[in-house]
Amino acid sequence: MDEQVVAVIVGLVQGVLEWLPVSSEGTVALVLTLLGSADPEAAVGYALFLHAGTAMAATVYYRGEIDGVLRTLPDLSLRDPFATETADLAFLIVATLSSMLVGGIAYLALETLVSELAGGAFVALIGGLLIVTGVVQRVAENRGGDGEGEPRSPDLFDGVAVGVLQGLAILPGVSRSGTTVSALLLRGHEGVDSLRLSFLLAIPASLGAGLLSFDGLGISATAAVTALAVSAVVGYLTVGALVALVRRVAFWAVCVGFGGLAVVGGVALLV
Numbered sequence: 237m238d239e240q241v242v243a244v245i246v247g248l249v250q251g252v253l254e255w256l257p258v259s260s261e262g263t264v265a266l267v268l269t270l271l272g273s274a275d276p277e278a279a280v281g282y283a284l285f286l287h288a289g290t291a292m293a294a295t296v297y298y299r300g301e302i303d304g305v306l307r308t309l310p311d312l313s314l315r316d317p318f319a320t321e322t323a324d325l326a327f328l329i330v331a332t333l334s335s336m337l338v339g340g341i342a343y344l345a346l347e348t349l350v351s352e353l354a355g356g357a358f359v360a361l362i363g364g365l366l367i368v369t370g371v372v373q374r375v376a377e378n379r380g381g382d383g384e385g386e387p388r389s390p391d392l393f394d395g396v397a398v399g400v401l402q403g404l405a406i407l408p409g410v411s412r413s414g415t416t417v418s419a420l421l422l423r424g425h426e427g428v429d430s431l432r433l434s435f436l437l438a439i440p441a442s443l444g445a446g447l448l449s450f451d452g453l454g455i456s457a458t459a460a461v462t463a464l465a466v467s468a469v470v471g472y473l474t475v476g477a478l479v480a481l482v483r484r485v486a487f488w489a490v491c492v493g494f495g496g497l498a499v500v501g502g503v504a505l506l507v
Contacts, residue, residue: 237271237272239455239456239459240458240459240462242268242271242459243455243459243460243462243463243466244462244463244466245267245271246264246267246268246282246283246286246463246467247286247289247462247463247464247465247466247467247470248466248467248470249263249264249267250264250283250286250287250289250290250463250467250470250471251289251290251293251466251467251468251469251470251471251473251474252470252471252474252478254287254290254293254413254438254442254467254471255290255413255435255471255474255475255478256411256413256478256481259365259369259405259408259410259411259412259414260283260286260287260290261280261283261284261287261405261406261408261412262283262365262408262410262411264279264282264283264286265279265280265282265283265408268282268283278453278454280408280449281449281453281454282449282453282454282455282463283408284406284445284446284448284449285445285446285449285450285453285460285463285464286446286463286464286467287441287442287443287445287446288442288443288445288446288447288450288464289446289463289464289465289466289467289468289471290442290467290468290471291438291439291440291442291443291446292443292468292471293467293468293469293470293471293472293475294435294436294438294439294442294471294475295439296472297472297475297476298432298435298436298439301432301436302436302439305324305325305328305436306325308321308322308324308325309325312325312326317329318389318390318391318392320389323389323390323391324389324390324433324436326390326392326395327390327391327394327395327398327433327437328395328433328436328437329395330392330395330396330399331394331395331396331398331399331402331437332399332437332440332441333399334395334396334398334399334400334402334403335399335400335402335403335437335441336403336441336444337403338399338400338402338403338404339402339403339404339405339406339441339444339445340403341403342403342404342406342407343406343448360499360503361408363496363497363499363500364499365407365408365410367492367496367499368410369410369411369414369415369488370414370488370489370492371488371492372414372415372418372488373411373414373418373488374488374492375418375422376417376418376419376421376422388424388425388426390420390425390433393423394419394420394423394425397419397423398416398419398420398433398434398437399437401415401416401419402415402416402437402438402441406445412434412438412441413431413434413435413438414488416430416433416434416437417430417431417434420433420434435475446464
């Protein structure tokens with residue numbers, strides 16, 4: 237298939253699914269693999285690269301939130317960084333650093349893993365991780381209630397735990413937003429605040445993932461620009477509606493169902 241057509245397709249998929257707890261990276265990698273447009277290793281690199289587009293969309297959409305957080309920087313104190321007025325900023329710093337450390341290690345392991353997998357095994361692996369993501373979300377829904385309790389500020393444990401989970405979400409099939417929002421809900425944070433913190437945290441991580449995977453992408457510069465532009469524009473146009481949808485739809489079931497189909501399809505490809 238023409239690489240420009242593929243670029244538009246995967247840009248659309250990334251732009252829509254980045255905001256839903258169903259692993260946009262895993263889905264994009266699946267689409268690329270099923271289209272025969274990339275081997276597993278290249279598919280993962282392409283999927284990670286597209287995160288830079290939706291990171292740009294999130295930066296524009298949440299520019300007011302970002303400005304508010306940055307305005308607290310002069311008040312940040314090393315003695316009490318998680319004071320109420322600077323808690324969000326401290327959380328983002330700690331979580332980003334934790335995410336970089338864990339994500340870097342996971343990325344090195346990921347490169348080794350996907351280079352050893354055939355197409356069917358790769359599809360089945362993504363399916364299995366999607367199922368795990370769905371189960372985690374379901375547990376969070378059951379234990380976290382409706383997520384509409386009294387708002388509270390994030391603390392150091394939140395920052396480290398959520399950062400570690402976001403770093404692990406570099407694995408295709410593990411939903412970044414699904415795992416980080418679930419963790420915040422399990423920690424007793426209100427639902428809207430969990431979404432807000434998760435998407436703010438995604439911006440530096442997604443930009444980093446995009447830059448990390450740019451080298452050796454294996455597509456033309458024109459296709460890369462097309463895919464990035466489509467993911468950014470579609471991401472900006474859909475983020476508001478899809479965040480609202482997340483509050484009403486049981487996406488844990490979507491993850492489990494889609495993951496189950498991917499496992500069955502991957503096994504079928506192997507045999």
